Amino acid sequence: MDGIDGMQTARELRKRGCSSAIIFVTAFEDRVFDAFDIGAFNFLVKPLSAEKFSEVLQKAIESRSEPIANSTSVQIQSLYSDFVS
Numbered sequence: 304m305d306g307i308d309g310m311q312t313a314r315e316l317r318k319r320g321c322s323s324a325i326i327f328v329t330a331f332e333d334r335v336f337d338a339f340d341i342g343a344f345n346f347l348v349k350p351l352s353a354e355k356f357s358e359v360l361q362k363a364i365e366s367r368s369e370p371i372a373n374s375t376s377v378q379i380q381s382l383y384s385d386f387v388s
Contacts, residue, residue: 313341314341317341327347344366
Protein backbone atom coordinates (compact mmCIF):
# COMPACT_ATOMS: atom_id res chain seq x y z
CA MET A 304 0.00 0.00 0.00
CA ASP A 305 1.21 3.50 -0.75
CA GLY A 306 1.65 6.03 2.01
CA ILE A 307 0.11 4.12 4.91
CA ASP A 308 0.47 0.42 5.63
CA GLY A 309 -2.11 -2.02 6.95
CA MET A 310 -0.86 -1.83 10.53
CA GLN A 311 -1.16 1.96 10.55
CA THR A 312 -4.61 1.72 9.01
CA ALA A 313 -5.72 -0.81 11.64
CA ARG A 314 -4.36 1.33 14.48
CA GLU A 315 -6.25 4.34 13.15
CA LEU A 316 -9.46 2.32 12.83
CA ARG A 317 -9.16 1.12 16.44
CA LYS A 318 -8.37 4.63 17.64
CA ARG A 319 -11.61 5.80 15.99
CA GLY A 320 -13.59 3.09 17.79
CA CYS A 321 -13.96 0.61 14.94
CA SER A 322 -14.52 -2.91 16.26
CA SER A 323 -14.63 -4.70 12.91
CA ALA A 324 -12.83 -8.01 12.56
CA ILE A 325 -9.46 -7.29 10.96
CA ILE A 326 -7.72 -10.08 9.08
CA PHE A 327 -4.18 -9.36 7.96
CA VAL A 328 -2.97 -11.11 4.81
CA THR A 329 0.74 -10.54 4.31
CA ALA A 330 4.05 -12.06 3.33
CA PHE A 331 5.71 -10.62 6.44
CA GLU A 332 5.53 -13.15 9.28
CA ASP A 333 7.43 -10.87 11.64
CA ARG A 334 4.40 -8.55 11.96
CA VAL A 335 2.20 -11.14 13.68
CA PHE A 336 2.67 -9.75 17.19
CA ASP A 337 1.96 -6.21 16.00
CA ALA A 338 -1.26 -7.45 14.39
CA PHE A 339 -2.53 -9.10 17.55
CA ASP A 340 -1.52 -6.09 19.68
CA ILE A 341 -3.90 -4.08 17.49
CA GLY A 342 -6.63 -6.65 18.06
CA ALA A 343 -6.60 -8.45 14.74
CA PHE A 344 -9.03 -11.32 14.33
CA ASN A 345 -6.43 -13.35 12.44
CA PHE A 346 -3.09 -13.10 10.66
CA LEU A 347 -2.55 -15.08 7.47
CA VAL A 348 0.78 -15.50 5.71
CA LYS A 349 1.02 -15.67 1.92
CA PRO A 350 0.88 -17.86 0.03
CA LEU A 351 -2.38 -19.22 1.40
CA SER A 352 -5.06 -21.46 0.02
CA ALA A 353 -8.56 -20.40 -0.88
CA GLU A 354 -9.81 -22.94 1.65
CA LYS A 355 -7.83 -21.39 4.53
CA PHE A 356 -8.90 -17.88 3.58
CA SER A 357 -12.53 -18.96 3.31
CA GLU A 358 -12.37 -20.71 6.69
CA VAL A 359 -10.96 -17.67 8.49
CA LEU A 360 -13.34 -15.27 6.76
CA GLN A 361 -16.33 -17.44 7.65
CA LYS A 362 -15.21 -17.56 11.31
CA ALA A 363 -14.87 -13.78 11.33
CA ILE A 364 -18.37 -13.40 9.91
CA GLU A 365 -19.80 -15.85 12.45
CA SER A 366 -18.02 -14.13 15.34
CA ARG A 367 -19.83 -10.85 14.80
CA SER A 368 -22.68 -10.45 17.26
CA GLU A 369 -24.64 -8.11 15.02
CA PRO A 370 -26.28 -9.46 11.87
CA ILE A 371 -24.51 -8.78 8.62
CA ALA A 372 -26.83 -7.24 6.06
CA ASN A 373 -27.16 -9.40 2.98
CA SER A 374 -24.65 -11.92 4.32
CA THR A 375 -25.69 -14.33 1.62
CA SER A 376 -24.17 -11.96 -0.92
CA VAL A 377 -20.69 -12.25 0.59
CA GLN A 378 -18.52 -13.71 -2.13
CA ILE A 379 -15.63 -15.36 -0.29
CA GLN A 380 -13.87 -16.56 -3.43
CA SER A 381 -13.96 -13.07 -4.90
CA LEU A 382 -12.50 -11.60 -1.72
CA TYR A 383 -9.76 -14.22 -1.72
CA SER A 384 -8.87 -13.36 -5.32
CA ASP A 385 -8.57 -9.68 -4.41
CA PHE A 386 -6.16 -10.40 -1.56
CA VAL A 387 -3.83 -12.74 -3.41
CA SER A 388 -3.53 -10.66 -6.54
